[in-house]
Amino acid sequence: MTRLPALPACCTPLRADWPLPQPLPGSVWRSTDFTPAHLLADDFARSAIEMPASIQRSVAKRQAEFLAGRLCARAALLHLDGTCATPAIGEDRAPVWPAHIAGAITHSNGRAGAVVALKSEWQGLGIDLENLLSDERARRLVKEILTPGEQRRMAEGCDEDVALVVTLTFSIKESLFKALFPLVGQRFYFEHAEVLSWSKDGHVRLRLLTDLSTEWHHGKEIEGQFAVHEGQLLSLVAIAA
Incomplete structure (x- = not known):
């Protein structure tokens, strides 16, 4: 059995507890x-x-x-x-x-x-950890991060969720990129995907707005999940094999 070196003083003992709402079998x-x-x-x-x-x-x-x-x-x-x-x-x-x-x-x-x-078991994995934006900064960044469709859906929701929505949209698209880029070999950006829905229990649904490959095409929908803990949001996109 391989024994790893002791952790440096700058790091706390490693944790194995799963931090997201849904377990990811085999991970x-x-x-x-x-x-x-x-x-x-x-x-x-x-x-x-x-x-x-x-x-x-x-x-x-x-x-x-x-x-x-x-x-x-x-x-x-x-x-x-x-x-x-x-x-x-x-x-x-x-x-x-x-x-x-x-x-x-x-x-x-x-x-x-x-x-x-x-x-x-999983051909692509993407995770992203972000500090929750302040309400003021989130409102400044809305047009930079959210597509017009996402902006409309946010306007229909609770005003108190603006910071969460903007942070989540940024983070889940980062996770999507990390999961898909190794599969498609093509860069894409915030405007090339949109969050269709999300729920407080940590479920997110996205849709591609561009063609990345035969399989990953415009209109393709993808599931993700997220959790908020101590002022930070962790998101994950997992692509099954």
């Missing part, structure tokens, strides 16, 4: 809280994780979040099927997973997490 989740101020110069070396050149040039916050995310990913892979690997950074800056693995990493404001699964 493994790991998360941690991290404190950039506690990052030491040799934490990467002692953790046996290579620091890419782009990260070496970064500030402590970026280094700590990268390390925390990779620690979560490595532990999740090991638990999933015994794979001992740390995802590198690809040319598109996305994590490079073992060929048989679908996975995603996210981090925001002192928290990081990773989810992995076998591609035989």
